Amino acid sequence: MTRVIGIISGKGGVGKTTLVANLGSILAQRFKKEVIIIDCNVSTSHLGLYLGMYYTPVTLNQVLTGEAEIEDAIYEYHISGLRVIPASLSLSDLKGVDIARLKNSLKNLFGKADIVLLDAAPGLGREALATIRASDEVILVNTPFVPSTMDIMKCHQVANEIGVKPLGVVLNMVGKEKYELTMKEVEELIELPVISSIPMDKNVLRSLALKMPVVLFSPNSQSSREFIKLAAKIIGEEYEPEGFFFNILKFFKKK
Numbered sequence: 001m002t003r004v005i006g007i008i009s010g011k012g013g014v015g016k017t018t019l020v021a022n023l024g025s026i027l028a029q030r031f032k033k034e035v036i037i038i039d040c041n042v043s044t045s046h047l048g049l050y051l052g053m054y055y056t057p058v059t060l061n062q063v064l065t066g067e068a069e070i071e072d073a074i075y076e077y078h079i080s081g082l083r084v085i086p087a088s089l090s091l092s093d094l095k096g097v098d099i100a101r102l103k104n105s106l107k108n109l110f111g112k113a114d115i116v117l118l119d120a121a122p123g124l125g126r127e128a129l130a131t132i133r134a135s136d137e138v139i140l141v142n143t144p145f146v147p148s149t150m151d152i153m154k155c156h157q158v159a160n161e162i163g164v165k166p167l168g169v170v171l172n173m174v175g176k177e178k179y180e181l182t183m184k185e186v187e188e189l190i191e192l193p194v195i196s197s198i199p200m201d202k203n204v205l206r207s208l209a210l211k212m213p214v215v216l217f218s219p220n221s222q223s224s225r226e227f228i229k230l231a232a233k234i235i236g237e238e239y240e241p242e243g244f245f246f247n248i249l250k251f252f253k254k255k
């Protein structure tokens with residue numbers, strides 16, 4: 001069975017695209033799942049940029065105009081076998097795009113992947129709503145601050161009204177500063193469990209500059225460990241990352 005999971009948020013810049021690229025990579029590479037990640041933020045697309053995929057002649061845009069089949073917009077990324085459906089980076093390719101076609105277009109992927117991750121546009125506009133409607137489940141991405149939390153409360157409400165199952169909240173860019181909302185406060189406000197707490201980590205920004213998900217560029221970094229734990233949780237597998245010192249000892253044992 002193919003699970004379609006929408007990665008959504010009310011506010012932009014909270015880490016949706018980062019989460020999609022990292023979860024997709026780890027589910028494909030480490031957990032050997034068939035994964036397709038799709039940039040559903042067609043008006044301000046970033047997923048291809050994050051992966052260094054610039055030359056993609058067929059994109060989701062052509063699928064949504066009816067000019068192409070979704071299978072023709074699939075590209076393989078990295079030896080992990082992760083597959084990506086990017087959106088066009090060109091403004092002119094928005095002409096004729098009908099985001100309402102998204103849900104139907106995905107039907108051709110059923111049975112061809114274990115997991116499809118949808119990278120949503122922020123907020124509750126047409127693109128974001130179409131992504132929620134096309135999902136079986138959603139993960140709500142938030143930061144430990146009031147504005148994004150206010151917005152994600154609305155997203156949760158809308159997801160409930162549409163009838164999509166929320167898997168929980170990913171709290172990203174956590175700095176454990178006194179002025180941040182705590183995990184408990186976020187859970188109470190959104191009325192959903194926090195399924196992952198990802199630290200603010202410079203390696204995420206470094207990896208962006210290298211156009212490579214942090215889990216591939218720096219798998220032992222703090223953020224990568226959390227991405228891996230979350231990926232395991234989503235597919236119901238137990239995973240406890242090995243400690244830093246364990247890895248050092250393992251390295252010397254090989255010598």
Ligand SMILES: Nc1ncnc2c1ncn2[C@@H]1O[C@H](COP(=O)(O)OP(=O)(O)O)[C@@H](O)[C@H]1O
Nearest residue numbers: 012013014015016017018173199200201204208
């Ligand atoms: N845990 C993190 N630590 C540091 N920087 C992060 C983290 N998560 C995301 N970022 C950075 O924040 C910015 C916005 O992330 P992005 O994934 O594009 O958000 P969204 O897709 O929700 O707009 C990017 O520059 C990204 O590299």
Ligand SMILES: [Mg+2]
Nearest residue numbers: 016017041046
């Ligand atoms: Mg994004």
